[in-house]
Amino acid sequence: MEFRIDRRSGVAAYQQIVQQTKQALRLGVLLPGDRLPTAKEVSQTCAVNPNTTLKAYRELEREGLVEPRPGLGTFVRRSLARPQAGADSPLRTELAGWMDRAREAGLEREDVTALVASVLEERYAGSTVAAANAEALGTPGARSTGE
Amino acid sequence: MSTLTSSPAATTATGTTRGLRLSGLNWLVWRQHRAGFWTILAATALCTVWIVYQRAQMTDYLNGIGWPHPKDENWSQDFHKYSSRLTSASYGLGLIPVLLGVFLGAPLLASDLENGTAKLVTSQSVSRVRWLTTKLGITALVVTVSTVALSLLFAWWWEPVKKENSVIDWTSGSAFDVTGPVPVALTLFTVIGGVAIGMLLRRTLVAMVVTFGFATLVQVVWGYFRMDLGNTITVTTHHGVADSSFPKLPDAAYQVDQWFITGSGKLLSWSTCADEQTDKARQACLHSKDVVGWSVDYLPLSQMSSMQWLGAGILLALTAGVTAFIFVWGRKRLV
Amino acid sequence: MSNGMGLGGPAVESAIEAHGLGKRYRRGWALKDCSFRLPTGRICGLVGPNGAGKTTLLGIAANLLEPTEGTLRVFGAAPESAEANRRGAFLAQEKPLFRRFTVEETLRMGRELNPGWDQKAAEDIVRAGNVPLGAKIGTLSGGQRTRVAFALAFGKRPDLLLLDEPMSDLDPLVRHELMGTLMAEAAEHGTTVLMSSHMLTELENVCDYLVVIAAGGLRLAGEVDELLAAHTLLTGAKAGEGLPRDITRHTVVESRVSGRQVNALVRPDGPIDGAWQTDTPNLEELLLAYLRVPDAPPLISPSAQVTDRAGKAVAA
Structure with missing residues (x-):
């Protein structure tokens, strides 16, 4: 899973990450148990502030879609694919x-x-x-x- | 030396000191200037070999003529080819302060300031004072090693004919400035002066040009005051002022001045009564002025060493002053 | 302004704290009366027009310059202290390196001169750009050289990284890659970054903190989110002469009138009345407004305020 941050879209970067994760959950690209890229990996590939990724993951966590496992990363809890x-x-x-x-x-x-x-x-x-x-x-x- | 103070964590490949391996700032300064340092040391080594060879040739010849009491009166004509090598070598050695001042001293800090590498070094975990200390220390060490060696070598080469003023006059720069502590002190002073000039001007090329002017000025001023370092000895005679009554000075003594002395001890110029047309009239003139003999001021060869140490001491004190200035100024502004 | 946000004193340690900082050169004040703090762990953009004093501020923090007045502390220590020297790393705009050194020797310099050196991290950054370790610095391209300079700065394992226009002379690809490296390193080690730039789009998504200086003075300082949320873009039609009262009762940063249309960037001092279309500005819009109007009233968010000795918040 790799995010694509569009700097000109006018949508905040963390929301783009939330939306793209949800899209991946809907399409079945991400399945329960999959690990999301770490903040470091997202920072490296997209050149975004690590806090942006963490904020997006907190949002997804609040919606019950993902869960952090300390020391291991953030994992998908449930799919949005219907x-x-x-x-x-x-x-x-x-x-x-x-x-x-x-x-x-x-x-x-x-x-x-x-x-x-x-x-x-x-x-x-x-x-x-x-x-x-x-x-x-x-x-x-x-x-x-x-x- | 500095790498051993590291915190144990996160040091994956800290340099360890093995044998003569340089570390820390010593490594950096040597690496940065190694071309210059190696050139100086290699040139010194080459000079050493050449001087040893030349001296051997010269002593062979001198032994052949029964030196120090040559059998042949005309020895100096054949000796010329050996003495000219000695004098040209001394001229070459006399250029060392200028050369090292311009090519080693001036760029030492100027190039770091010009290229911004001073910023690079001071943003590592080392203080500016330590960096300056290492830089000046290693440079001074290389300069000292090289000039001490050349000074000793040249003195050793010159020693057999030292008392022969016609080969090299000991009071000239050709001998005085290239033996003993003088070349070391002159070179250190010129190099450190060049460093200070480079630090102030912050441009390598400009600093080199200005340092050339400074080094030349040092040579001129030094040459002007060189003989003032000695205590002149005065010898007086009371046997008239005929040429034959001129006092006998020690070998290789440097005559500073000569006077006529009167019976009351007054000094008159030695050209007194020179305008008289006849010898008789001159004698009468001298007699009327009560001239009784010569008074001659001179510096004996035995003073050479003490004069050199005094001069070198003054130069080294000046060097210390300039070094202190470099630290005071550079501690804050060396970026 | 912005009251109701601050809850007592700063809880997080300060990476940088400036108190009434000023620097005067022969031609005048480059920086005047700057007071702010940068909490640890932030990636902070330092923005301002050319000659605004960005390099001066970074230079003081990096112990290259001495302030004329005021003080600056790096993790509570004076910039010239050994502690500040060890915990901070500075990358000058021209990225000076010894041209005759090889890449390997350049990294060795880092190793020899820094107690906490991380050779692997430094080598990884160099390798990621396919820079040959044996190559002389003088033969490298601008991007490769910048990468080596980055490796040297990161290998020091600094807690505070000061970068002066780090990406200014790089092509977009290398810029993106190096920015990614920078973010990844900051993510892994919690490094505080203070980075000057005048490429506003480059800062978006990268910085979560912001310090804006213009004409030597502090204009904005604080969390990007807080600063953005404290401003509103108003668009609407005007009725009479001059700016409508609906707008002027707020703190106006910048306003433009074209025909009957009014555009204004304001700091609302209460609810917005009247028929105005309201938008939250993006970072670029906010910065451009403040850069265009250097005498706009400054805004220092609570987390960026320093307390003086009496413990009272010092607002600019």
Whole structure:
């Protein structure tokens, strides 16, 4: 597992690590019992501050996805891969069929993306999107506005 | 020497001192300047061999003519080829202070300051004072070893003809400045002066040029005051001032001055009455001035050694002063 | 400012503590009245325009310069003390090395002159860049030379690493690699790093602490997260002449008006009123604002404040 930090994305480096770890957990790249790269390894390959990695791992730990084992490293506790979303699941097959029809109907890639996004917005309103926004804005707890 | 003070942890490959293996700052300073140091030592060794050979040739010849009482009056003509080697060698040796001042002293700190390596060394776990001490110490040691050897060798070569003023006059730089403690002190002073100049100017090339000027000045001033180091001896006569009545001075004595002396002990210039046209008129003139004999000031050869030690002492005191200045200034500003 | 964050005195040991630090050269003050602390274990960016006094500050910490006024302590010790000398390592911008030494001899110099030398760490850094140990320093490329200089600094096993523009003359690949090495070493040994740079993007994701100086004075010091969170970018439309009161009631670092649009970077002194779009600035935006406006009011976060002898926080 190797992280890729995009310095221009505007997303904080530790969040990129969190997101990429989750993505790997969803896709089954990381499975329970796997060891995450150490802060030193991430620092070496991505040239990021070691505390960034540690912060990301603490976040993942809080969500119950990973656990630190002192002296050994940080290990995956549970996977985010769902059998319903697997490569041979009925849901995926249905979506693939829908995409084929959309393509036959002459929709471009952008049209499909927009269509999917808008339905996603509609059906998942108030859950995922709100959470993602909160994440992107950062934790306001450390703010110093007390007067 | 310093590596043994390490904490036991984390030292995977600390240098251990085995035999003559240099360590710590000694290693660094030797490594940094080894080209210069080896050149000096090798040149000294070559000179040693050459001088031993030349001296052997010279003594062979001198033995052949029955030295120190040559059978042949014209010995000095044949001896010329040996004495000229001696004098040219002494000129060469006389250049050593200037050469070492310019090529060893001036760049010693200037190049570290110019290239930033002074920063490199002082950001290791060594103090600036220790670094300076090692640097100056090793340099002074090499300079001393080389100049002491050459001084002794040259004195040994010159010794058989030392009393022969016509070969080399002992009061000239050719003898005085290249034997005894003088070449050591002159070279140390010039080198340390070059180091100080380099430290102040912080540019190698400029420092070398300025040090050349400084070294030349030292030679000139030294040559000017050299004979003031002795206590002149005065000899007086009362047998008139004819050429034959001139007092007999010891072998190789250096005559500082000569006067006419009057009956009352007054000194007159030896050109007094020289304007008189006839010898008779001159005698009358001298008589009227009550000139009774000669008064001659001279320095005997026996004073040479004490004069050299006095001069060397002054030079070494100056060297110590400049060294102290280097430490006081460099302790804070040597980066 | 920023009250309510500080909970008593500093708990962590200070790697660097400066009290009223000032340095005057013949041409004037390079650094004036600098008071801050850098807690141990941080990777701190030292930012400022050219000639702002970054090199002067590092030079004082590395015992290359003496301050004209004030004091600086390295782990509580004077910079000229043997302890500070042993615990700190300094890498000058020009990365001086003996050109006639081989790489191996350069590392040997580190070994000979430093009691806690770690030969393996130094050799690993050199080997990672495929620098031949037998090569003379003078024949190496700029990147390789920097790598050897890094190896020398790391081999000393410093607790505090002072780096002056460490990456300035390197190509992006080597820069990324060496920054990775730097971060990995810091991660493994908990080394405190104080690194000057004017490449702002280079500092993002690398530094968790920040000291900004401009025109010889301290502008910002503290945790990157705290400093970012203490600022808000406001965007909106203005109604009358001048800046709206909604903005001026906060501490304004920088503001720009283009047509009817107002952009401002402020330190909120309370809730933001009015119809403003609020954003948290990223590090580059924050630094650029402070560099553009050198007389902006300084901000020293509690963890970066030093206490004077009476035990009272000294704010700049």
